Amino acid sequence: MFLAYQPEGQTEPTRWRYNPRRLMTVERETIERLTGRNFTEFTGDVLQGNSLCRRALLYTFLRRDHPKIKFEDVQFFWDELKLEYSKQEFTEMRGRAAENLVGAEREQALAQFDAEIAEAFDDTEAEGKAELPIAD
16 A cells, blocks of 8 residues: 655655555654554554544655654645555455455446556555555
């Protein structure tokens, strides 16, 4: 999964690979302090679209490139920031849907996954099996 940030005037989004298991402990602790959530709650809330959690995640990635940035300085329009599954992740989810669903529900889900796969970012650098971004 990627966090994609495309501020107004930027032609292509900046994408960061989002894997909660690959954030440094200091980053996780900062996120917990900023959001008032433990990290497991945070990962779920990011997926559910919580504004504060997504802002904290963007701050974390921006800070890697701009260490002096302040949380208060991270402002964005909601449509400038999104989470994106890669083609590989959608393909993995499609496979699970094909195995577990039946009938019209299965066909509808597979068609939706096929449409998402066609538009998704191709993560050719992915290693191993795609996983959903939930922290342990």
